[in-house]
Amino acid sequence: MDLAYIPSPSTGVIDLGPIPLRGYAFCIIIGVFVAVWFGNKRWIARGGRAGTVADIAVWAVPFGLVGGRLYHVITDYQLYFSDGENWVDAFKIWQGGLGIWGAIALGAVGAWIGCRRRGIPLPAWADALAPGIAFAQAIGRWGNWFNQELYGKPTDLPWALKISEGPNRVAGTYHPTFLYESLWCVGVALLVIWADRRFKLGHGRAFALYVAAYCTGRAWIEYMRVDEAHHILGLRLNVWTAVIVFVLAVTYIVISAKVRPGREEVVEPGAAEPAEGAEDATEGAEDTEDSASDVDGDVERDDEARAPGKNGTAEAAKNG
Secondary structure (H helix, E strand, C coil): CCCCCECCCCCCEEEECCEEEEHHHHHHHHHHHHHHHHHHHHHHHCCCCCCHHHHHHHHHHHHHHHHHHHHHHHHCCHHHHCCCCCHHHHHCHHHCCCCHHHHHHHHHHHHHHHHHHHCCCHHHHHHHHHHHHHHHHHHHCHHHHHHCCCCECECCCCCCEEECCECCECCEEECCHHHHHHHHHHHHHHHHHHHHHHHCCCCCHHHHHHHHHHHHHHHHHHHHECCCCCEECCEEHHHHHHHHHHHHHHHHHHHHHHHCCCCCCCCCCCCCCCCHHHHHHHHHHHHHHHHHHHHHHHHHHHHHHHHHHHHHHHHHHHHC
8 A cells, every 4th residue: 555655736737727837848948037037146146247148048049949849759750650640749749748858959050150140158157057047958858747747657655656657658657757857957066056166167067967966966867767768788778868968068177177168258349348438438537638738738828828917017227
């Protein structure tokens, strides 16, 4: 008998009149909002302008969603293109299925476009956004809870996740891998924040630390999952992806620290320019100084004009 467990919602959709509010989509939207909000605070603290992070996110988020969906559909193509499956379901993103690897990869392309348009270095922007992305993932993982998907092996632990009978799933209690990953992502965000303050990470190293730390957790969490996946040499595809990306992230940190030590002094050109009022005040001060110089010059010329008269009077008195 199960004494305690985490219940799953009976439905992942709440109908607000004619508008269906899907739990999965809601979690993704909240996650994006948190990432942009927190990234904006960090960007301003590093000397950037308010709103820049959101402007670039307008490019990064759509690219990321497309990339995440493409990765999922390509790596789990059998769910959509096998016999008896409907390929149209590949477009039903609200039913779940976003690969973080594709989301980050293609999202970076969108961010690069946005940064290039603003004349901002992509690594600096990524550093500011890194912990916010981890927080967004922590929130987004609860979308899997709404859809009763991506759970782990059967267990009777007090925090087991209760899954109901449904398509492609068997009722029972399982490891809540969505919760494990959510908590891990919160830890990753806090790690990046601490390391960034302690070591003044720059030139993309804070983002690389986020990637490396996330991959470490994703590897062991992925190993616990029981959903269908492709295997290579006995390991799930996502485990191999996590290992490879981890090595690349650590390599980047090491090389970047040697080639570009320290942190960028300027992250957004022109953000620290003096305000218009300050410029007007400066110009006014210069005009005042010019006026004072003119007055001094007039006084000196008057003195010089009077000087010959005085000398002449003195000379006449002497001769007389």
